[in-house]
Amino acid sequence: MMRYIRLWLSLMRLSFRGAPVLTAVTLAVSVLDVFVVAGYAIAARHLVDTTVTGPASVAGLVALGVAVAFALTMVTRDMLFNLVGTVADRVGRLELNPRLHVAIAGIDGLEHLERQEYLDRVTVLRGAAGSLMRGCWGVVATVCGIGKLVVTVSLLGSVSPWMLALLAFAFAPILADARGQAAVARAEVRSAEDYRLQQDLFDLQVRPASGKELRLYGNGDRVARAQAEAWDHAVSQRVRARLAAGAWRFAGWAVFTLAFTGALALVVRQVEAGAGTIGQLVLTVTIAATLQQSAQAVVTTATDTAGVRRYVEPYLWLQDYVAEQRQEPAGTTPMPSRLDAGVAVEGVTYTYPGTTTPAVRHVDATFPAGTVTAIVGEYGSGKSTLVKLLCRFYRPGAGRVTVDGQDIAGIAMAGYRQGIAATFQDFGRFAVDYRTGVAVGDLPAFDDDDRVGSAIEAADAAGVVAALPDGVRTQLGKDLGGVELSEGQWQRTALARSSMRDAPVILVLDEPTASLDALSEQVVFERYASRSRRLASQNGAVTVIVSHRFSTVSTADQILVMHDGEIVERGTHTELIRLGGRYAEMFELQARGYENKEKKK
Numbered sequence: 001m002m003r004y005i006r007l008w009l010s011l012m013r014l015s016f017r018g019a020p021v022l023t024a025v026t027l028a029v030s031v032l033d034v035f036v037v038a039g040y041a042i043a044a045r046h047l048v049d050t051t052v053t054g055p056a057s058v059a060g061l062v063a064l065g066v067a068v069a070f071a072l073t074m075v076t077r078d079m080l081f082n083l084v085g086t087v088a089d090r091v092g093r094l095e096l097n098p099r100l101h102v103a104i105a106g107i108d109g110l111e112h113l114e115r116q117e118y119l120d121r122v123t124v125l126r127g128a129a130g131s132l133m134r135g136c137w138g139v140v141a142t143v144c145g146i147g148k149l150v151v152t153v154s155l156l157g158s159v160s161p162w163m164l165a166l167l168a169f170a171f172a173p174i175l176a177d178a179r180g181q182a183a184v185a186r187a188e189v190r191s192a193e194d195y196r197l198q199q200d201l202f203d204l205q206v207r208p209a210s211g212k213e214l215r216l217y218g219n220g221d222r223v224a225r226a227q228a229e230a231w232d233h234a235v236s237q238r239v240r241a242r243l244a245a246g247a248w249r250f251a252g253w254a255v256f257t258l259a260f261t262g263a264l265a266l267v268v269r270q271v272e273a274g275a276g277t278i279g280q281l282v283l284t285v286t287i288a289a290t291l292q293q294s295a296q297a298v299v300t301t302a303t304d305t306a307g308v309r310r311y312v313e314p315y316l317w318l319q320d321y322v323a324e325q326r327q328e329p330a331g332t333t334p335m336p337s338r339l340d341a342g343v344a345v346e347g348v349t350y351t352y353p354g355t356t357t358p359a360v361r362h363v364d365a366t367f368p369a370g371t372v373t374a375i376v377g378e379y380g381s382g383k384s385t386l387v388k389l390l391c392r393f394y395r396p397g398a399g400r401v402t403v404d405g406q407d408i409a410g411i412a413m414a415g416y417r418q419g420i421a422a423t424f425q426d427f428g429r430f431a432v433d434y435r436t437g438v439a440v441g442d443l444p445a446f447d448d449d450d451r452v453g454s455a456i457e458a459a460d461a462a463g464v465v466a467a468l469p470d471g472v473r474t475q476l477g478k479d480l481g482g483v484e485l486s487e488g489q490w491q492r493t494a495l496a497r498s499s500m501r502d503a504p505v506i507l508v509l510d511e512p513t514a515s516l517d518a519l520s521e522q523v524v525f526e527r528y529a530s531r532s533r534r535l536a537s538q539n540g541a542v543t544v545i546v547s548h549r550f551s552t553v554s555t556a557d558q559i560l561v562m563h564d565g566e567i568v569e570r571g572t573h574t575e576l577i578r579l580g581g582r583y584a585e586m587f588e589l590q591a592r593g594y595e596n597k598e599k600k601k
């Protein structure tokens with residue numbers, strides 16, 4: 001409960017910070033709404049009583065008061081509705097949403113984007129800022145609604161304590177309506193199968209594929225009859241339920257109206273007996289007539305606000321998750337700008353959250369400075385996981401990764417990532433202009449046109465740019481009215497992006513050319529090989545390539561063969577072929593595949 005209160009307070013503070021005037025006005029009108037009906041009823045009572053007993057001048061003044069109060073009762077609800085909508089939307093979009101996105105994007109690891117139960121929450125949260133803010137105002141509306149009920153009912157109680165019973169009767173139409181709606185909902189569930197059936201049968205008749213066969217086999221009439229029967233069955237259940245709901249609603253209102261009439265009769269008796277005034281009668285009519293509406297408003301706002309829980313829970317989870325991530329000790333050591341020893345993986349085991357089998361286990365490997373390492377293995381053997389551990393997207397469950405002997409957990413994250421250039425098999429497709437899509441690969445060099453040009457060249461992507469209508473200024477992604485690239489063109493763009501950094505010490509290529517044809521792949525690899533060599537002599541950079549293509553792999557300084565999360569073979573191409581193990585077998589298979597293809601040609 002305390003968490004909910006704290007959350008409400010923090011959202012309210014945000015609202016005051018983001019839209020102070022609008023928030024203050026909305027709160028003021030909410031409070032005003034608590035008293036308008038009561039104010040109007042009191043004014044009306046005064047008007048009637050002063051008209052009967054007092055001087056005409058006072059009655060005139062009071063009439064003015066009644067007019068103002070009545071006008072207020074007419075406008076406050078609509079005004080409040082619009083104000084809450086505006087302030088919730090504005091603060092949601094301009095204040096809360098950016099904060100949510102920064103929190104989601106600012107988490108260093110990847111779990112919240114990969115683990116389904118986390119991703120579900122993140123997905124719910126993405127469009128939920130407005131709803132969260134509306135929920136926050138829903139709390140205000142519920143509290144004010146209860147306040148309004150208390151004020152109006154107390155006023156009724158001042159006429160006669162018996163009147164307090166009227167509140168209970170005000171809930172009769174609400175309860176009856178709820179029963180009726182529940183019956184409708186049940187009928188919808190019960191008739192859903194018939195409804196789906198008739199929809200399927202209808203589709204059968206109108207779709208060309210099934211339509212052909214229906215005509216051929218002469219089954220059209222039977223299907224049409226079956227559809228009509230299913231439709232009839234579904235509709236009749238729903239109609240019955242709606243009639244029942246109507247009857248419930250009628251009964252609820254009948255009970256309330258009976259109690260309302262009884263209350264009026266009671267006040268009339270009081271007036272007749274000289275124990276009350278006509279003004280009190282008017283007050284009772286005014287308040288009792290709005291009582292059901294006020295009770296309904298409390299129930300509706302409370303139910304709607306409770307519905308916002310589905311956004312509140314993921315929001316609180318995100319807050320906890322971010323806090324937990326921040327608590328992890330942040331490294332402070334700078335990333336070396338050149339490597340002397342290289343990178344090492346020491347006894348690393350990693351199990352994805354939500355799974356029980358480690359994706360990599362007890363992995364030991366060294367990536368000596370200035371060398372190229374290729375990782376091979378069948379699908380799901382742990383290659384990408386190992387690469388992502390090198391990029392520090394996950395923390396190993398056991399063991400450590402070191403750079404020049406220093407545990408990477410101790411290195412400042414921003415510097416560490418700045419020292420890496422990487423392309424992944426599931427590369428990003430950024431819907432921005434082409435130049436931006438490449439330049440974001442190295443933010444400090446964002447405006448450096450030469451660097452962007454060389455990166456495009458390095459990825460052999462100049463041809464892609466030449467084919468774009470506005471060259472590097474072309475907007476990408478058809479969702480934003482831009483040009484949609486082919487898979488291979490997107491991949492080249494990702495490759496160009498990863499070529500932006502001019503002095504990375506770790507170069508990662510995880511299936512970087514999977515979407516390219518063999519010829520383009522060769523061109524890209526030759527360029528990458530020369531970049532690797534340049535970086536190796538410049539700052540001792542290590543290159544790690546995951547690939548299924550042995551033409552690429554065979555030239556690496558060392559090859560790691562992974563199987564079931566472990567490194568099962570390691571060595572140069574020649575050594576591994578000589579070993580005659582798993583690598584040799586895979587190489588043989590692929591070579592035979594190429595041979596067969598060539599023969600067919």
Ligand SMILES: Nc1ncnc2c1ncn2[C@@H]1O[C@H](COP(=O)(O)OP(=O)(O)OP(=O)(O)O)[C@@H](O)[C@H]1O
Pocket residue numbers: 114115352353355359377378379380381382383384385386
């Ligand atoms: N985000 C994830 N959540 C849970 N399990 C995962 C996740 N990513 C990978 N795995 C599992 O971890 C194991 C290793 O996957 P990984 O992607 O590292 O293999 P891979 O060798 O790179 O495969 P591929 O050649 O298909 O890319 C697999 O069993 C895979 O199902």
